[in-house]
Amino acid sequence: MQMKNVFEILKERGFIENTTHKSELYEYLNNNKAVCYIGFDPTAFSLHVGSLVPIMSLAHMQKTGHKPIALIGGGTGLVGDPSGKTEMRKILSAETIGDNIKGIKAQLSKFIDFDGNMAILLNNADWLGKLGYIEFLRDIGKNFSVNRMLKAESYRQRLDSEGGLSFIEFNYMLLQAYDFFELFKKYNCKIQMGGSDQWGNIVAGIDLIRRKEGGEAFGITFPLITTSAGEKMGKTAKGAVWLDPEKTSPYEYYQFWVNTDDRDVNRFLMLFTFLPTREIESISYIKDSELNVVKSILAFEATSLVHGEIEAIKAYNASVNMFGLRDLSCDILPSSAVHKGVLKIKDESVPVFKIEVDLISEGIPVFKLFYITGLSKSGGEARRLIKQGGAYLNGQRITSFDYIVSKQDFIDGEVMIKAGKKRFCKIVLKNS
């Protein structure tokens, strides 16, 4: 295994914020096939962009010959992690969590190969559910000092806040520590990774392993990825950017990445694609409007990882169609499949809305059209849009909101409407 140490890869790609026992960890990764784990909260059916850093780091681990464990918090999800939260979470029902686990599993499988013995997917409900309260307190609880727990950053924030910290949440640290301990015993898992808000929980696990087993274990935390605009990664005004195509279509997903802030492009290429470090470094000279090409490759790669290459190509083509083609020089990030694949598929993933023929024969005011296609949330919003000059019909700016759209406006059975510069929708006639 004369591969580059995964620690170096993660480090140079910007995945590492902090680690415990840095040199021992490095050595360990050099000389062993390590087992490492990250926990995922089953709070939603789909993961979102915010979970990509942990997912990618597990994928890097696997690529370098280590064995990742993705631990889904089916048990801890019943409790709720207070770390990094300003308010108490809603407590989820067991069925919801069960459904969510299925969805998350499918998404993780796109990044990590769970076949064979290359990686493991576990649910901590399998062991947490069996714990007896008294036993747990005696075996595990006695190893924790409340004094120390109260000093943990994740609790302190909540203790100072108005909402306070409930007892159920206070226990979260013990459960996560116990997870690590369990995985250490069963799978010889010695590394836990997680967001920087997980530091306290990870260290608690390492301590527990040392106290109970005299074992050595390590922790790695990721930096909190924020955009240069200072916002949390993956949160847009419309909500989170999901990995599930039903919640965030591949086209929207692609657009999310294309709209990356200039200052974030290189950092994101490192974190969210597998393109070689050297190639990414070699394009750092690209600036200003030239960066748009790089952004489209970033978007293509990121979309391709989650939705597959075909969907990525469709999204790419749809974007080219809307915003124009850019010169894709093969010198830029040559490893990207975008250089090979784009021309093969003509299909586009433009949002399409099918409209009843009757509605059109009768004629329909344009502003209604914006409303029923979802480009505007209400009729009023559509009117405003038109009044402000942000609405287009077949490329022409619409000047009056009660213009009646009829068959004459359809060219080859379709009409393109556009709201602002970026949102658009193709309307086709149903059963025609």
Place this chain on the structure above:
RNA sequence: GGUGGGGUUCCCGAGUGGUCAAAGGGAACAGACUGUAAAUCUGUCGGCAACGCCUUCGGAGGUUCAAAUCCUCCCCCCACCA
């Protein structure tokens, strides 16, 4: 359990009988400028086929010509005390 303070439109937060669809800020949306970037400036920002009508201020009742504002009961949150 007691006492006090609160719950306002996406978020924060003014408003304590009519002039309130409700100040201000943030977010968002549109326009200008641009590069599908950032910053900036301008406008918009409950719903409705719309100079009018309808629905909102924790919930349910009530007083009044008139209620986010006053009264009663209830729910939830916070602080201090127990």
